[in-house]
Amino acid sequence: MLNLEQCQKKAVCLIDVDSTIPNLALMKISSFFKKNGFYVDLKKLNYKGYDHSKREITIIDGSQYDKVFISAIFTLNKNTVVVNDCIKVIKGGTGYYGSNPQWLPWEIEHIYPDYTLYKNNNYSLGFLTRGCPNNCKYCFIPKKEGRLKEHSPLDEFYNPNLPKIMLLDNNFLACRNCIKLLKKLKKTGKKITFKQGLDFRLLTKEKAKLLADLDYDGEYIFAFDRMSDKPIIEKKLEIWTPLVKDWKTKFFVLVGFDTSLEQDLDRIYFLKKNKCLPYVMRHSNCYSSENKPFYTDLAAWCNQPGLFKKLNFIEFLKKRHVTRERYNQTVEIIKKHNLIIH
Ligand code: SF4
Secondary structure, X not given: OOOOOOOOOOEEEEEEOOOOOOOHXXXXXXXXXXXXXXXXXXXXXXXXXXXXXOOOOEEEEOOOOOEEEEEOOOHHHOOOEEEEOOOOEEEEOHHHHOOOOOOOOHHHHOOOOOOOOXXXXXXXXXXXXXXXXXXXXXXXXXXXXXXXXXOOOHHHOOOOOOOEEEEOOOOHHHOOOHHHHHHHHHHHOOEEEEOOOEOHHHOOHHHHHHHXXXXXXXXXXXXXXXXXXXXXXXXXXXXXXXXXXXXXXXXXXXXXXXXXXXXXXXHHHHHHHOOOEEEEEEOHHHHHOOOHHHHHHXXXXXXXXXXXXXXXXXXXXXXXXXXXXXXXXXHHHHHHOOOOOO
């Protein structure tokens, strides 16, 4: 990637296949090449990760570029781009490499991102830490990134001209320096958000206070993936709830992996009772499960906060399904599993 001598055209093309936020890796590659006198072209495609319908192929004319970089986040999208007439096409992202990533060279990974690449971006973006000390069976982060370590100091990616900061860390609260880092974030005076779920089990009074003191952008997002975490989440809510407004806290709730439908509903009702929002994350098992209609409806209910707060699940089903047939599919599953709906 770094052999620039043979580059005649002094131009690179960056293809963002499916990012839902500005693609940090491409912003860093852009910085690196611009610094070396290259023209950088971004092509933003809009493939969706969860849409299983047939993909149309996008054909890119690569003849004007020395190198073309393609980044895909979702595996479903990895075959969506064909580049013609360019001998150096470099692919990256979890869509291509899953848990065996191709890391950027150090001098690109730690370069200041090119914030001009994406118009209308409001965020300084980066990873203060990478990795995770846990080893959840359904997650590839520990395999991909290894044990938790500090990754970039805030200054490496902080842009004082942008109003917000988005942290992409996977388990920030597990970092032994997280208190220091939270204070540093507070000092910027910017709106802050952690894109991935934070680990609620690791909250202490001090961490909770600092986190709640941030000018937080959107809801605080944590994870409630395992049924066995309910007692500790209940305990930590005693610290957390007095510090934040009702419904300002959201929990990712993994379903379809190793929990029963009853346990899924139990976690969801528990969150509702505590004025927290669930965000149902369907494991890929859900899509081939005989309970698929139930999972689909559960996610549709929980992941629309306005409807979730206003309607119970049955009311939601009646509103959602105009045909009796589809409504009955979910109701039959509810009956079969003796689920209590309230
Ligand atoms: S705590 Fe989060 S990031 Fe760490 S292994 Fe579990 S799911 Fe993955």
